[in-house]
Amino acid sequence: MISRIGLLTSGGDAPGMNPCIRAVVRNAVNRGCKILGIESGYAGLLEQQMVELTLRSVSNIIQRGGTILKTSRCKEMFEREGRAKAGRILRGNEIDGLIVIGGDGSFHAAHLLYKEEGIKVIGLPGTIDNDLYGTDYTIGYDTAVNTALESIDKIRDTAASHDRLFLVEVMGRYAGFIAVEVGIAGGAEEILIPETPTSLPELCDRILAGIKKGKTSSIIVVAEGEETGNALTIADKIKERTGLDSRVCILGHIQRGGSPSANDRVLATKLGFHAVDALVGGKTDVMVGEVNSKIVLTPLQDTWTKRKEIDSQLLEIAKVMAL
Numbered sequence: 001m002i003s004r005i006g007l008l009t010s011g012g013d014a015p016g017m018n019p020c021i022r023a024v025v026r027n028a029v030n031r032g033c034k035i036l037g038i039e040s041g042y043a044g045l046l047e048q049q050m051v052e053l054t055l056r057s058v059s060n061i062i063q064r065g066g067t068i069l070k071t072s073r074c075k076e077m078f079e080r081e082g083r084a085k086a087g088r089i090l091r092g093n094e095i096d097g098l099i100v101i102g103g104d105g106s107f108h109a110a111h112l113l114y115k116e117e118g119i120k121v122i123g124l125p126g127t128i129d130n131d132l133y134g135t136d137y138t139i140g141y142d143t144a145v146n147t148a149l150e151s152i153d154k155i156r157d158t159a160a161s162h163d164r165l166f167l168v169e170v171m172g173r174y175a176g177f178i179a180v181e182v183g184i185a186g187g188a189e190e191i192l193i194p195e196t197p198t199s200l201p202e203l204c205d206r207i208l209a210g211i212k213k214g215k216t217s218s219i220i221v222v223a224e225g226e227e228t229g230n231a232l233t234i235a236d237k238i239k240e241r242t243g244l245d246s247r248v249c250i251l252g253h254i255q256r257g258g259s260p261s262a263n264d265r266v267l268a269t270k271l272g273f274h275a276v277d278a279l280v281g282g283k284t285d286v287m288v289g290e291v292n293s294k295i296v297l298t299p300l301q302d303t304w305t306k307r308k309e310i311d312s313q314l315l316e317i318a319k320v321m322a323l
């Protein structure tokens with residue numbers, strides 16, 4: 001029987017976390033449950049920073065970026081002692097189940113909380129990186145892509161005016177989902193991602209061939225986790241090999257902010273709603289995601305042990321579009 005639910009956001013914030021909090025709270029109240037908002041992620045849980053959330057505490061947040069609950073990356077939860085303390089605090093506050101909005105690190109901690117402490121947990125995919133198995137899209141990805149794309153469109157103006165080569169670095173420590181999407185949408189000449197090997201000599205040859213074919217400016221999108229190095233390093237290597245000057249723009253945390261897109265708000269609302277239903281229905285240790293427009297529950301462990309593949313056809317299309 002679930003009557004008191006804890007809710008926290010954890011890891012890097014993502015646009016859409018607020019509409020997700022709103023959906024969880026409203027459906028929890030609808031189901032007759034009390035809902036406690038835990039502030040600053042697991043770090044706040046260990047400090048017992050909790051406040052009851054009501055229907056009205058989540059008014060007017062659907063359009064706001066970030067997370068009203070605040071978030072953190074909490075090292076203590078990676079230790080057995082930290083999780084035991086979290087278990088004691090949750091039991092002490094008579095919390096029957098915990099909903100965690102976050103990415104793989106946050107799910108790892110939630111999975112262990114269930115295994116070691118018997119706390120019922122449900123995960124909701126909240127990360128701009130889109131790198132979780134068990135959902136086609138994570139909450140925040142669509143907004144981050146659109147934010148990065150707006151910048152790339154602006155960079156294209158100045159690149160074309162100066163006949164320049166630009167390297168634009170986008171977020172994605174271990175995954176190239178953002179890079180591929182903005183690379184295609186922004187008409188990039190090259191997309192460099194951690195999932196596929198990059199040959200720098202071949203990259204340089206293609207840039208020079210492009211110039212011969214009449215290209216006067218080019219954009220290379222580099223995912224943060226690209227294995228040959230970051231955008232600045234790659235720019236230096238291109239200079240060494242070809243003599244070409246380039247400019248580097250690192251988009252950074254700008255991609256994590258801003259008002260969530262319509263897609264992210266709708267996804268967040270659906271997943272948040274279903275998370276409460278899943279918990280009340282007796283489910284635990286699963287993430288609620290959407291695959292092929294259907295709500296699916298995936299064991300938390302699978303979300304980081306199984307790999308969500310980049311669509312290789314998209315990469316092939318991008319090559320043709322860059323001809």
Ligand code: F6P
Pocket residue numbers: 011012013127128129171172173224256
């Ligand atoms: O949340 C995911 C992410 O934005 C990654 O893309 C990025 O590598 C990382 O977080 C940055 O983390 P921090 O907020 O600790 O700088």
